[in-house]
Amino acid sequence: MGSVDLTPQPHAGPPIHFGRPAVFDDRTAQLRPVPPRSKPRLATVAACLVVGFGLITGAVTGSWLTGEADGAPSAERVFTSAGEAWHNAKVDALFPPRVKGEGAGPGGADRVWTRIAVAPDTDCRNALDPLLRKALQPVGCERLLRATYTDATRSHVTTVGMLFTKADAASMGSLRTRFTEEGLDQRDDLMPRPYAKKGTVAAGFGNEQRASWTVSILTDAPVVVYAVSGFADGREISEPEPAAEAMESGATSTPAQSGLGHEAKGLADQIERTLRKTAKAASEDRT
Known part of the structure; x- marks a missing residue:
């Protein structure tokens, strides 16, 4: 049995493009593009995640430093x-x-x-x-x-x-x-x-x-x-x-x-x- 060629082969069909997804418009019965996401909103969400993670991490680290993370006295x-x-x-x-x-x-x-x-x-x-x-x-x-x-x-x-x-x-x-x-x-x-x-x-x-x-x-x-x-x-x-x-x-x-x-x-x-x-x-x- 000959060896199997694992080299990727070129795609034979037309090129594939990953464009912006679309949603269905009830008024025109046509697909319309999804509007781009608001950058300020993304920034706000990211900031909340960072702050929340920081508060949790700080609380855990503080308990480790005082020796009380596992209930042990400081x-x-x-x-x-x-x-x-x-x-x-x-x-x-x-x-x-x-x-x-x-x-x-x-x-x-x-x-x-x-x-x-x-x-x-x-x-x-x-x-x-x-x-x-x-x-x-x-x-x-x-x-x-x-x-x-x-x-x-x-x-x-x-x-x-x-x-x-x-x-x-x-x-x-x-x-x-x-x-x-x-x-x-x-x-x-x-x-x-x-x-x-x-x-x-x-x-x-x-x-x-x-x-x-x-x-x-x-x-x-x-x-x-x-x-x-x-x-x-x-x-x-x-x-x-x-x-x-x-x-x-x-x-x-x-x-x-x-x-x-x-x-x-x-x-x-x-x-x-x-x-x-x-x-x-x-x-x-x-x-």
Whole structure:
């Protein structure tokens, strides 16, 4: 079978012209041309379509920007709810009695922490070292909440704190930038204080027992989250190390070898997630 020629063939009949359509005239019984459409009318219709589409698009875009297109609370609302959590949320909602950290330990091992003490809420005057309090002064101190946990072996203790500030998102961002650029979160003279309670394994957890720590300046909430860890047996640590360094591969310091850097960072991360979850839930209840 030969190949089929798909080349268009020339039209054999008379040429075809697409002229103006016609309508039937009842008075003359003849076809008469359709008058040309008014350009101003077309322009008016087009303008209405553009304006209408713009209004719809603007409304949808606005809801996306505020985070409410799918019913989710806006970032501003979550920020506000987070700042109010210190007096609106229950203790267990901020410091759960039991915290799981999947992959939070050395080598990606899982961790479980049990709460053994909750400090009364307070201001920052006596709960923080003066130099750390000065570094955080630009955002103010509304309230400070703290709790102390121990690991599954009860050989480590970690105090985690949430400092609720008086700042807006921009001020929190500025403070975070300063801490990062100046390495303030790595300085041992800005290390947070632990919270010890008699009758618990953290009874001997004082300033001299601090081994590793982390300080996190949040920008989606007016809160500074920190954690400081040490040994439950009360041994003193002469060279504490920030969690970021103690968690590095090949680190040989006492905090690194004992996993205390992972204890501080892992628990702080989990408490951050808990705060965000609590703030989001409170924001959704307001909608």
